[in-house]
Amino acid sequence: MNDPAELIAVKQIDGVVEELQVRDSATSIGEHIVEIVSDSGEGAQKCGQTFGIVSARMGNGVWTVEIIPAEIQPPARTPDGASGIRIRLGDSLMTNMGNDANLVVAFNEQVLRSRIASNAYDEKTVVLLDNMWASDRDEKIRQQYADALLEFAEYGLEVIELPIQEECLKVVPDPRKGKNMFVLGMLAHMYSRDTEKALAEISSIFARKGEKVISTNHALFKAGYKFAYDSIDIHYEIASHSEPDKRMVVMNGNQAVGLGIMASGMELVAMYPITPATSASHFLADEFQRVGGFVHQAEDEIAAAGFSIGASYAGKTACTITSGPGIALKTEMIGLASMAEIPLVIIDVQRGGPSTGLPTKVEQSDLLATLFGAPGDSPKIIMAAATISDCFHFVILARKLAESFRTPVILLSDANLATGVQPFERPEVNDDWFSSPIDQSEWDKKVSAYDWDEETGLSARPIPGMRGGEYVVTGLAHNRYAKIAYDATTNQAGCSMRSRKLAAMVQTLEPPKVHGDPEGDLLIVGWGSTLGTIEEAVGVARENGHKVSSVHLRFLSPFEPGLREICSRFKQVMTVELNYSDDIDSPYITDESRRYSQLAQLLRAHTLLDIDCWSTVSGNPLQPGKISRVIIDRAIQIEGEN
Amino acid sequence: MFGLKSDWSVKANDRYFTLDDYAGAEPRWCTGCGDLAILASVHRVCREKQLLPEKTVSVSGIGCSSRLPHYMKTYGFHGLHGRALPVACGVKSRRPDLDVWVATGDGDCFSIGAGHWVHALRYNMDMTVLVFDNGIYGLTKKQTSPTTPEEYQTNTHPSGAVLPPLNPLTVSLGVSNISFVAQMVDWNPPLLYETIKAAHEHKGTSFVRIVQRCPVFMDVMNDEMLDDPARLLLLNHEQGIPVPDGVGKLFENQLDHDPGDLSAALGLATDLSKIPVGLLYRNPDARMYNEISSNGLDLSHEEKLAGVNEVLDKFLI
Ligand code: SF4
Numbered sequence: 001m002n003d004p005a006e007l008i009a010v011k012q013i014d015g016v017v018e019e020l021q022v023r024d025s026a027t028s029i030g031e032h033i034v035e036i037v038s039d040s041g042e043g044a045q046k047c048g049q050t051f052g053i054v055s056a057r058m059g060n061g062v063w064t065v066e067i068i069p070a071e072i073q074p075p076a077r078t079p080d081g082a083s084g085i086r087i088r089l090g091d092s093l094m095t096n097m098g099n100d101a102n103l104v105v106a107f108n109e110q111v112l113r114s115r116i117a118s119n120a121y122d123e124k125t126v127v128l129l130d131n132m133w134a135s136d137r138d139e140k141i142r143q144q145y146a147d148a149l150l151e152f153a154e155y156g157l158e159v160i161e162l163p164i165q166e167e168c169l170k171v172v173p174d175p176r177k178g179k180n181m182f183v184l185g186m187l188a189h190m191y192s193r194d195t196e197k198a199l200a201e202i203s204s205i206f207a208r209k210g211e212k213v214i215s216t217n218h219a220l221f222k223a224g225y226k227f228a229y230d231s232i233d234i235h236y237e238i239a240s241h242s243e244p245d246k247r248m249v250v251m252n253g254n255q256a257v258g259l260g261i262m263a264s265g266m267e268l269v270a271m272y273p274i275t276p277a278t279s280a281s282h283f284l285a286d287e288f289q290r291v292g293g294f295v296h297q298a299e300d301e302i303a304a305a306g307f308s309i310g311a312s313y314a315g316k317t318a319c320t321i322t323s324g325p326g327i328a329l330k331t332e333m334i335g336l337a338s339m340a341e342i343p344l345v346i347i348d349v350q351r352g353g354p355s356t357g358l359p360t361k362v363e364q365s366d367l368l369a370t371l372f373g374a375p376g377d378s379p380k381i382i383m384a385a386a387t388i389s390d391c392f393h394f395v396i397l398a399r400k401l402a403e404s405f406r407t408p409v410i411l412l413s414d415a416n417l418a419t420g421v422q423p424f425e426r427p428e429v430n431d432d433w434f435s436s437p438i439d440q441s442e443w444d445k446k447v448s449a450y451d452w453d454e455e456t457g458l459s460a461r462p463i464p465g466m467r468g469g470e471y472v473v474t475g476l477a478h479n480r481y482a483k484i485a486y487d488a489t490t491n492q493a494g495c496s497m498r499s500r501k502l503a504a505m506v507q508t509l510e511p512p513k514v515h516g517d518p519e520g521d522l523l524i525v526g527w528g529s530t531l532g533t534i535e536e537a538v539g540v541a542r543e544n545g546h547k548v549s550s551v552h553l554r555f556l557s558p559f560e561p562g563l564r565e566i567c568s569r570f571k572q573v574m575t576v577e578l579n580y581s582d583d584i585d586s587p588y589i590t591d592e593s594r595r596y597s598q599l600a601q602l603l604r605a606h607t608l609l610d611i612d613c614w615s616t617v618s619g620n621p622l623q624p625g626k627i628s629r630v631i632i633d634r635a636i637q638i639e640g641e642n
Numbered sequence: 643m644f645g646l647k648s649d650w651s652v653k654a655n656d657r658y659f660t661l662d663d664y665a666g667a668e669p670r671w672c673t674g675c676g677d678l679a680i681l682a683s684v685h686r687v688c689r690e691k692q693l694l695p696e697k698t699v700s701v702s703g704i705g706c707s708s709r710l711p712h713y714m715k716t717y718g719f720h721g722l723h724g725r726a727l728p729v730a731c732g733v734k735s736r737r738p739d740l741d742v743w744v745a746t747g748d749g750d751c752f753s754i755g756a757g758h759w760v761h762a763l764r765y766n767m768d769m770t771v772l773v774f775d776n777g778i779y780g781l782t783k784k785q786t787s788p789t790t791p792e793e794y795q796t797n798t799h800p801s802g803a804v805l806p807p808l809n810p811l812t813v814s815l816g817v818s819n820i821s822f823v824a825q826m827v828d829w830n831p832p833l834l835y836e837t838i839k840a841a842h843e844h845k846g847t848s849f850v851r852i853v854q855r856c857p858v859f860m861d862v863m864n865d866e867m868l869d870d871p872a873r874l875l876l877l878n879h880e881q882g883i884p885v886p887d888g889v890g891k892l893f894e895n896q897l898d899h900d901p902g903d904l905s906a907a908l909g910l911a912t913d914l915s916k917i918p919v920g921l922l923y924r925n926p927d928a929r930m931y932n933e934i935s936s937n938g939l940d941l942s943h944e945e946k947l948a949g950v951n952e953v954l955d956k957f958l959i
Contacts, residue, residue: 004798057959135882249957259957263950267938268736290949291917296735297847301763303728306721306758310732313719314699314740423959429950441707462742464717465734467696472666472711483667484712 001289026192026237031061031090033098034191036183037115038442039076039108040069043180048085049421050205051541054198055087056250056423061094062087063532064421065621067115068360077133077141079114086120089191091239094422095387095532099625101125103190103234105183107164107175108133109148116155118620123156126234128186130179132165162232171223172216177559181217185224192237195225205583210523247426253391253417254280257347260395261319262291263427265434266345268318270296270307275359276415277323277349301326305333305346312337312344313473315438315463319345324353324366327373334408335374338498340473341450341461343402343409345395346370350414352619361619362415364528364578367598368409371557381405382557384412384530389424390554391417396433403435405501406461411554416529416579416621443469449482450497457500502558509555511562516542516549521638523570524550525611525629526577527599528620534576537627546635553599571638575600576627577615663695664688666715676828676854676864677706677774681713683835684743684772687696687842688716693741701730701742703750706781706856707774710745713753724755725763727771734767735935742769743842749779752788752808765931766846772838773849773895776856777863784859794862810851811911811922815904821846821928822920823907824883827867827874828854832886833919840883853917867917875910876899877920885920887899893919 034051038044043068052064067084074081088098099120104130107113115121115141131370133145135625152159168175168182175182181202188198199218206214226635228234251259261269269288271281284295298304301322308318321329327348337344352358353365370382381401385391391413398409443462449471451459457482462469471482477491478484487489514523531552541548553559567573581597582589596604600613614630616622664685671677681742688698698716702708704723711718717740721729730744751759751773762771778796779785785798793802809952814823824843834852841848855864867873876893878885880903890896895916899906907923910916941949 059959150704248959249954250959251957255957259950259954262946262953263947267774268732268935270732287953288952289938289950291946292941292949294735294935294937298728299757302725303761305757306725306728307732307735309721310701310719310729310734311736312732313729314737316736320735332722340721380748409763426954426958429947429954431947434943434946462717464699464737465696467694470715470717472714472720474712474720475722476720 015312026235029236029238031088031092031094032103032191032236032238033086033088033101034187035067035084035086035101035104035115035120036180037067037082037084037104037111038047038180039111040074042083042107042176043465044084044107046205047180047184048087050184050198050201051193052087052089052202052421054188054193055089055191055232055238056248057197058194060089060238061092061241062089062250062421062423063094063096063098064088066414066419068419077108077110077144079110079117082111082114084111089238091241093241096536096624097621099623104128105181105186106130109145109152110158111293112152113148116152116157116325121157122348124535125157127152127157127159129159130164131160131161132163134161160232166594167223167227168220171219174415175577178217178220181220181228182224185221185226186228186232188221189193189225189228190232190236192235203496226281248423249426250423251388252419252421253388254349254419255283255323256388256391257395257413258283258287260392262293263392263429263433264396264399266319266399267291267293267316268296268308269293269321270298270304270311270313270318271321272301272304272326273299274301274323274326276351276418277321277326279418280321280347280349280473301329302333305330306309306357309333309337309342309344312342313464315465316502317343317345317403317435319395319399320348321347321349323349323351324369325356327366327369331373334380334410335376335378336475337408338380341406341459341498342473345398345402346408346410347395348410348412350412350420352617358619360415362578362621363617363619364412364414364530365580365598365617366412367527367556367579368601370412371602377495377499379502380407380557381409381410381502381505381555383409383555384528384553385417386528386552387424387556388417388420388422392424399435401505404458405505406459407498407501412528414529420529438465439463439467442467448480450478450480452480452497455500456504457497458504482530506558506561509558509560511566512551512553514549514551514566517547518549518570520549521571521642522545522546522548522631522635523567523573523601524548524579525553525567525573525603526550526555527553527580529578530578533622533624533627536624537631540624540628541631541635544632546632546639548631548635556599556602559606563603564609567603567607567609567611572634573603573609574612574614574634575603576622576630578617578622579615581613581615648813657694659689659692659695660855661685661689666711666713668924670709671706672858674855675706676776676852676856677710678829679828679834680772680774680852680854681710683831683838684710686712686835687839690839691842697739698741699733700735700745701726703747703749703755704781705747705779706776707745707747707849708742708750724753725749725758726750726943727755728944730769731762731765731767731931734769736939738932738939740768740770743921744769744771746773748773748777748789748810749776752810756788760813760817763814763847763849764819765927766819766821767932768845768930769847770838770841771847771849772841773851774854775810775851775861776800776854777807778856778860780856780859791863794860797875809911812908814849814907815877815911815930819928820849820923821925822848822921823923824848824850825917826850826852826919828852829868830889830892830919832889833883836883836886837920844924845926846930873917875916875918877910877922879921881924883919
């Protein structure tokens with residue numbers, strides 16, 4: 001803390017810590033993973049989000065992941081009720097949740113047990129635990145606490161018991177509301193955070209609740225800060241990494257999707273509440289009117305799709321946001337949009353399936369459902385966001401593609417991106433991104449409603465209001481005049497024209513970039529939110545001398561060109577995915593009977609290469625440590641065969 | 643002179659639409675099908691109101707009724723079974739300038755699309771919804787529909803429909819924010835025309851249940867009424883559907899019914915001994931969702947740009 005600016009910041013903490021001496025004891029670290037876990041409703045997530053945002057504002061690389069209990073009101077002090085957040089922060093870009101946590105603040109010992117069971121910690125993890133339970137009136141609780149401490153010791157965790165509750169009671173009568181800001185203060189000192197930024201952030205969080213609430217939370221923060229200064233012998237600093245001339249924004253993937261919609265010129269989002277997609281609509285419900293937009297909460301998922309299709313047909317390309325079960329319901333509508341060639345943007349924030357599955361957890365399981373869900377051949381564009389920044393920019397691209405190719409575009413995000421927070425360069429919004437005003441000029445009557453270009457399948461679209469363009473959209477087989485026609489030639493032609501658009505689109509795409517050498521022993525192929533983890537894991541394998549590279553697909557339908565050629569330059573190709581595949585060592589599983597993960601199935605068909613897969617349905621984001629072990633094991637195997 | 647206006651040359655450039663200007667493809671409904679009468683009335687209302695074909699959109703689902711858009715020379719949307727209403731609402735949501743019509747049937751609206759029916763009535767967007775209710779599935783050949791009379795034999799219930807039919811009037815009148823409920827029969831063209839015209843003039847969702855003849859698959863439901871006009875009850879009121887001269891005489895049962903009276907309307911809808919024809923209920927003050935959903939249409943690109951930038955700046959580090 002020898003930075004004068006920071007000294008001033010500390011002084012700002014009026015009275016309480018003014019007397020604090022500047023200590024020169026902060027240890028410099030490259031990165032750390034911090035977790036805060038509590039019962040649901042104790043505000044651990046708010047604490048961690050604020051810690052993450054302040055860190056991002058200080059120029060650190062940040063990635064946050066929420067730890068979400070599956071139930072709304074899980075019983076208190078149970079492993080299942082663990083609610084919290086993980087923040088990975090460092091002096092470089094953070095692209096994923098990382099491996100084992102370095103430091104954990106736990107509000108009770110039971111929630112810690114659940115994180116241990118999830119393998120979130122190792123023997124180097126330091127745990128700061130509220131010791132209020134040691135002196136609880138209930139003997140059973142005291143016993144549970146003592147037992148858990150023994151359990152943790154056996155596991156090798158270093159546990160520091162702290163009187164967090166007791167300290168909070170000095171500030172507020174009921175620390176259940178407020179302990180989180182005390183902990184934020186503790187963390188602010190332990191990680192040398194900019195207190196001015198933290199206090200400002202607290203003010204903005206509680207802005208709607210009034211001055212009194214703000215000052216109470218400021219007091220809690222200051223008390224935590226002072227407590228850490230006095231009593232916790234942990235003090236780090238992490239250098240800033242961001243380039244000073246770049247303006248950065250920090251948000252989660254659903255907020256980025258919402259902002260992308262606002263910047264895309266789309267004015268209508270029709271949705272039905274579904275986890276983990278809904279927070280994007282919450283965001284829009286607050287902000288959409290600034291661009292004249294409207295969120296329609298429909299009576300069901302089907303109506304949400306139908307409503308957007310109606311608006312799109314009438315000239316205002318619209319968007320519907322959902323998750324897996326909603327995609328299942330919207331399938332017929334998406335097929336209609338494909339058949340009738342209506343531009344439409346569908347955002348699928350994927351969660352675990354099948355059926356209601358794992359509503360709050362991550363999977364990449366909707367790829368095949370979105371691609372093949374509809375009956376008959378229903379070509380469409382499918383893109384997958386890999387970063388928070390993609391969540392923003394891809395929506396804008398999706399709207400343009402939907403209109404240019406007169407087709408539904410599905411943008412796949414997932415629960416990991418939806419709640420993950422990461423800074424990215426502030427987009428310079430361009431009004432080219434907005435849709436142009438609805439064309440109401442006279443339609444040339446000589447041009448048919450589906451005036452398919454034989455080569456590309458593309459056609460211009462009459463919009464209601466264009467005189468002379470009157471036509472009837474139908475989901476039935478139709479000819480270029482939009483007239484129902486069931487004959488063989490017409491149906492064959494219609495299907496070819498709709499399919500040809502995808503072939504035409506491939507002409508506009510570049511082959512994906514290979515991360516690492518362009519050839520080698522093993523190529524890892526991924527898509528979606530696993531980008532950061534895979535590239536980090538590949539980096540570890542390469543540092544260990546293995547000839548491994550990776551490629552990450554942004555377009556799933558149509559595929560970017562050149563995949564067969566890229567794959568052919570490696571001895572083996574393996575996808576890494578968050579969806580189900582049979583383990584080759586399981587009973588009855590042979591090369592013939594094995595069911596591959598979703599991208600692997602598509603790539604095998606697409607490239608005619610024997611592409612392998614590694615996938616999991618743990619519901620959790622992939623960790624680079626685990627993936628690097630998988631990759632290195634496979635690389636060693638290939639090297640042995642060489 | 644000769645009644646010509648002095649600016650007749652300008653007038654010649656104005657557009658005047660005849661019935662032909664609204665007639666699309668040749669209808670492929672069966673001979674004697676009541677749908678033909680409904681279509682003719684729709685064409686007449688379009689001509690009467692001189693609707694701009696390019697600003698008129700007819701939306702339908704799937705079924706015999708839902709062929710209607712093809713028989714109109716306006717914009718049309720022949721979509722999915724049961725889903726006409728959400729699509730129509732979407733069309734209207736950001737295009738208040740479009741005149742939206744919905745053609746649907748008893749299977750389309752009351753069965754597979756029942757959820758949308760209830761909600762669309764509550765949204766009360768400004769559109770005209772015509773339900774062609776023949777009490778049977780026609781296109782797929784004689785399956786029981788929600789309004790098939792009890793005991794009527796169908797291909798799915800060969801020993802007769804097992805449940806009493808759904809009552810579209812009580813359901814519609816039971817929806818909050820409902821603004822227009824009328825019932826009519828297809829075989830009284832002057833009254834059908836007046837009903838559809840009144841529905842179109844109403845601001846909000848006008849729901850018209852049209853009892854429609856299907857000579858091919860349903861003989862009971864309509865024949866009873868055709869054979870026994872005493873079963874019909876004509877609703878008269880100065881706020882109701884205007885009854886053309888001479889037409890009123892055909893009805894031996896008539897009632898002065900104030901369409902502003904919801905409980906009287908519910909009473910009429912519940913009494914199955916008589917089939918009310920005319921306007922059961924109208925509330926011109928019901929909230930219209932399209933007035934909410936079209937907020938912000940007038941924003942300029944500059945205002946939008948400023949809006950996005952302001953929100954983005956909230957996230958600046
Ligand atoms: S089947 Fe019945 S409803 Fe359908 S067109 Fe024929 S007569 Fe009309």
